[in-house]
Amino acid sequence: MPIEIPDVRESFSQAIYTVTLGATRDGGGTRTKVVTVGGEKALPFHHFEGEIPHPPVVAMEVWDVPPEDWPDPVRMPFADVMGSLGEWARKCVEEHGADLICLRLVGCDPNGEDRSPEEAAAAVKEVLTSVGVPLIVWGCGNPEKDNEVFPVVGEAAAGENCLLGTITQDNYKTLVAVATAYKHKLIAESPVDINIAKQVNILAMDAGYPLEDLVIYPSTGALGYGIEYVYSIMERARLAGLGGDKLMAQPILCDIGREVWGVKEARAPREEQPEWGDAELRGPLWEATTAYMYLLAGADILVMRHPEAVRAAKRAIRMLMGEEQ
């Protein structure tokens, strides 16, 4: 006797907010393309349950100062361009297909080169003139310094509809004001804590910032370093967002490269860990595998480093979107 299989497809009451980054000339900016993320009405890649209008995208990371702690396997692909921010960004876009450039203003760190807000703004301008894709601008992480830098950077990039980050529970007012004044989007950061993720969004909203212009950064763990915990938080946030919780209905960003290239499994040279195999292969694999996990958890924007890992992630996205076998 045939067994009737019940229809277990789920449908949800709310779509994730759609966030567009970048602005072309028509939109008041100078980008040659814009990037739109979010808008999904189903869990990641559950095409059979609801529309997923925009595939996840990959941002590639560039720094305003040549990174000294990037291990060779991820430094070598950019060794020829790391001295020139513009060329580095161009290589990411033209050779490696980056959808976005994520400029990290590491040079502004008071414990490092302590670069000025004006130097930071010049770095942003250099990237903007070198590539046509939208920009993520990530502060140095020192709250006081970021609050000095972002007003200048935000103005320098006025109209470009950048994604600026990050706001946190303890530091959000300046960046909210900058993003409001110069029309940028914001990354809301929380330390692997869903309650704080929600709270940061409430604080931004309370300060007058639209919930539909935020991107959630719930913190990221590399494969082997708490990835399951981040995964469960992303999944819970996404379920709440799809279920109608407007404070959890934002696209999600994962900072893959920074986490992966900080762990020994990706960094250790073969001489140190001969049984782990070739570091040139292992590192990119670690980054790609971490990216796969976060795609399945609901990531909308992946920030990555190694070209091969980017290629693998982009191929996975095309396959999961049904565009490639």
Next chain:
Amino acid sequence: MILIGERINAGFKDIARAIREKAVEPIQEWARRQAAAGADYIDVNIGAASKDPADMAWLIQVVQEAVPTPISVDSNRPEVLRAGLEALDGRPALVNSTTADDDKIAEIVPLAVEYGAGLIGVAMDQRGSPQDVERRVENGAKIFVAATEAGIPPERIFLDPVLMPIRFMQDQAVKVLEAIREYILLSDPPPHISVGLSNICSKTKERSLITRTFVVMAMAAGLDAAICNVLDRELMAAVATAEVILNREIYSDDFLKVWALKRSKGGE
């Protein structure tokens, strides 16, 4: 939690007078205040102030002019319910209510179907209010079956196990809680379960405290709707907290603010 604002009811003297004198402003003021406090529905009841169905139609129109909130058309008389439903401008509505009596079910369930409204079924019958769990369940199930057979989906059916004043019938509240636990087993998804929350505190000194303590206990049992005083801030805070404790709302430090935000934007 689906909150139905109770205040536009001719049981209140100012509303009864406003209905008699056709005074628009006091009614619209209560409509606006309840909507601003986050009511999902505004209950509208002409009670004993009038027997004329036209007065219900008038009252509905007055409320609709003031707020966009969905309306609970409240009467035990089918002709009054029909007049109220007929006056609606297309917004979502509840028919409040039928009992488990055959003649009431026969007249009122089709009204909800005809007007595409939700239906509140009160577990009373010709013998009066139920005194035990069994009759609450029997009557509730009877209404539920009749409503679903008439084509009303479970998500539009509200069962009311009949809450009694704690002051006079202290043994009944715990039976209501038990009946709620039985109601949620009726279907998957279960029907909504609603009570006339203010009944419990009738003629008591600690009205708000009794009400909010009961609602939290009832929510734990499965209650997800109530006709109540949405202007009672402590009651609203208790409901908001229960939603967090029941894990229906992700906790944040400002969860009360989240509640207010959701409510100010027209409910859930």
